[in-house]
Amino acid sequence: MRCSTVRGTGAGVARRNTVLAAALMLLAGLLTACSSASATPVLTWYINPDTGGQDAVAQRCSTSQYTIATQVLPTDAGQQRIQLARRLAAGDSSIDLMSIDPPYTAEFANAGYLAPVPAGLASTLRRRSFKSAVAAATWKGRLVVAPFWSNTQVLWYRKSFVQKAGIDMSKPVTWSQIIKAASANGGTVAVQANKYEGYVVWINALVSGAGGSLVTNAAKGIEATISINSPAGRAAAAVIQDLAGSKAAPADLSVSTEGTAGTTFGGPKGAFMVNWTYIFHNYDTDAPQVAKDIGYTTYPQTLPGRPARPPYGGIGIGVSRFSQHVALATKALACLTSPTSQGINAKITGNMPSSAAGYQYAPLKKIYPPGLLALFQKSLVLAAPRSVTPYWSDISSAIQSTWHSPTSVNATTPQKSATFIEQVLQGKALL
Secondary structure, rough: OOOOOOOOOOOHHHHHHHHHHHHHHHHHHHHHHHHHHHHHOEEEEEEOOOHHHOHHHHHOOOOOOOEEEEEOOOHHHHHHHHHHHHHOOOOOOOEEEEOOHHHHHHHHOOOOOOOOHHHHHHHHHHHHHHHHHHHHHEEEEEOOEEEEEEEEEEEEEEEEHHHHHOOOOOOOHHHHHHHHHHHHHHOOOOOOOOOOHHHHHHHHHHHOOOOOOOEOOOHHHHOEEOOOOOOOHHHHHHHHHHHHOOOOOOOOHHHHOOOHHHHOOOOEEEEEEEEEEHHHHHHOOOOHHHHHEEEHHHHHHHOOOOOOOOOEEEEEEEEEOOOOOOOHHHHHHHHHHHHHHHHHHHHHOOOOOOEEHHHHHHHHHHHHHHHHHHHHHHHHHHOOOOOOOOOHHHHHHHHHHOOOOOOOOOOOOOHHHHHHHHHHEEEEOOO
16 A cells, blocks of 8 residues: 545535545545554653753754654642653653653652663763762662753852952851851852752751761661751751851741842842852843852851762653653663763753763853863762652651741751651651
């Protein structure tokens, strides 16, 4: 049979309607069969919202064997998780590839939603990716998603402010130091402390920076040890309490996000801010005087003399087990997460590569100063991913409930938090 276009005949004749309808139905079926046999498969990649980086990479990695099309998930990471989880739980075959926020990787892997990453590709990814990226992409000893981009936070400061305050930013600084400096000189310390995932990111960095963790033995799932009630947890609470009670606290501290922190930092009282890599070019157009005044250094130490553990964020790309094109999607995965693709995405979005090789993408060296690119990579080496557990969503929500608002945090908060997390995981309390 030769496939060809069917042309319409204009007005019908009443007595031929039935015959024509039957013929058209038969032809439609034959045409569908031809299309299915000859059309290039379309791999659908569900992406987190960005400024076009993932679309550019999808276009680059489309081949004569398949085309990669993108579908945009909600802006909020929690809503991204819900949308994907619901569809995967129903065995939805329309999802081929998906961008997954690190905290939810273990949940998807544990539920059996992810197709295996081939051993050869997994070995390559482990070898070239930052250790923090590998840790965030691993569940029960297996790499279950491919690290794509890896974000980290650094300490941004206004050079004019630190000159006025007389602070030497060439040496490591502590949270206590910058809070005191900002308070004494009319400045602010901008953070993320709204009741959302970004606040838990800060808490995790503070606890990790004091030598502790939120959860230990995370692979045990519901039987994991909740370890936030510790000297490290109390050190973290002390930092939050210190900032919340100081003159350096922004007026919107309890509802502050990445965006509001950026606004505060760019305002007349801007002094210090912890935020992600993209912020460096945030002021280029609307506030060039601020852009010229930005300095940067390693994330603040929770305790003097103990290296900081900056937050780790990013995206890993997974292949759905329910995809009708698992083999092709896995092949596409290697291209989507290649160093060149990472570099293209970083150039467009400001979300940095998950590998040192990705930082070798030449255009990045024209967009960012060498010292800043080096700082991003150093920070990824130091970074502390959030606990890799399928119960992260419950743990995070419980932390938000007990640590918010930041003005209520004190030395008893870690103990209250640990108790509530355990009750939630054991089904004895509701979020």
